[in-house]
Amino acid sequence: MTTAILLENIHPSAAARLGEASLTVERRSGALAGDELRQALSSHDLVGIRSATHLRADDIRSAPDLLSIGCFCIGTSQVDLDAATAAGIPVFNAPFSNTRSVAELVVSEAVMLLRKIPEKNALAHAGKWAKGASGAFEARGKTIAIVGYGNIGSQVGVLAESMGMRVVYYDVLARLSLGSARAAGTLEEAVSQADVVTLHVPATARTRNMINADVLARFKPGAILINASRGTVVDIDALAAALRDKRLGGAAIDVFPEEPKTNNDPFASPLQQLPNVLLTPHIGGSTEEAQENIGTEVAAKLLNFLNTGGTIGAVNFPEVDPGPLHAPARLLNIHSNAPGALAALNTLLAQDGVNINGQHLQTRGHTGYVVTDLDRVPSDALMGALRAHAGFVRSRLLVR
Template structure:
């Protein structure tokens, strides 16, 4: 319905709420904030690892209930323990660095071929990682293929008495299977920040994991810090304005990525089209027909879309614009300056 819409900004990492393919089809660029809250999530994961392994929350509940229970039972240092990171992207890698700095041995598993940081060791299969880890921390994306990525089978492959952390997406874990593993003692504890069904607003909430000892439950606040909100509020609008003012699409989720300097004494045309043979030739035929001198031209494509930026050092008239808009398979055309 919004035929003049140029760009959409998601002030978060996940974009399942946006139809990326349809936006691309309509020539609408989509940006998100893939790095802005990384540190916040990582720091929470580090804190949860320590709290779980020291059994802090059960001791805290006891004190709140007026009971003194000073004991070292089930309280362990994180130093020398094995941390398994599932998903070695921006968050997983930074967690890897901090965990190693605390003396943990880090193992990771990712479907893509990721370069290890520090002394982290890559596991070839998820089972290998689950078998070796004292703590498993989940940091995978919101792809629908990750539904119930961790289920009864995977939990059974974990070490007896291990700990489980999920700060990624709620639907990637089979909650009944996790509940069972916690209640029968297979796992010594868990920290869960995301859930398969989350309320749209603050208020009542229930989960089968409530009331289980040594389980930390938080309301999807992994990336919710004042610093992260400020970073997001800076990053996304800057990406939007950079695209509007210069045509740059670096970090766009659904567009070919192009970064260009702003030109002086030149005009810039932005042409978005279906990626089919002959479109580029047709664009240049129009420019030649109107004797437009090209000082710079940049084309990038993906499977379905072509995005070309043309800088011209000669004044133009409206006939050129009309002709370029009529080029077959054009999705959007814009004169930048």
């Protein structure tokens, strides 16, 4: 029986979707690491994680029977994708399901910071009445710079523009603008004209500390910074210094370079105790709607791979969409992307007397993936020969 383990309080919609397909599903409330993580990986066919569980190369290599990994979130930086690919394990995520939730948080934080709500809220809780308009502004007519104009960034732009904001964006890729948004040629050009700067970029070597002291010095005096992307994108010490020196008007930070593994672990940041800062515990996509949609989306991708071999939406794998299985059997073969791999596969099939009804092949980097529909179930000897072949990474058989 196929089994799955879902960690980190993944929404029940995922377990329900997998359960409908007759999988045995184990759910855990927190993240796992070390031996406990490896034991979970080695004893299940599918694993679902969010952002706190990190699957490193050694973890992945310790689970040779693991079929697929589901990241029930947008990012996949918590998984060693190269190791997963080398092991023949496709990784799926949900790049769109929490777009609206993050975008709404960002725009609402921009409004609160422009109106100086964090400071006034703290004073009111302390029994002080600080009524006044000084330093408080409408969002209408202000410029928001969106760094990273992908799914979330472009949605932020749509919401911001609907409130009367002027939208500029910077992205390393050429992006089609929505509404009246205008592209900036450089990061510095984007931030230098903005009243609000919001970040929506992945965690890569290129984006690490991209918002550093030099870039912060290019911000307009009194500008606001919002980061709901990845914690490594902002030099937190440099940001804290800019806020203490009142060169910036405020900040809203939802992600941090180091985050607690569980809600019971302590949280510390140089930004604590600064009155013009909103700190939230990585909740950009944490709405009931988003989590339900993510659970359904990623579970559906895992089931599609499990039942058909389809890899559409995999972040690390050749994408193949073979459709439902109508032939007596379907062979899923992952191989090194080298000359002769497909010929070797088809020769072994011919030697076993198996005829090919249909075949789908795609390659990506060093990996090839071929899905072959067969006129009969191949012999155990053939499957053994495939799994022993030096050029093949993994072979799996589906039977109708």
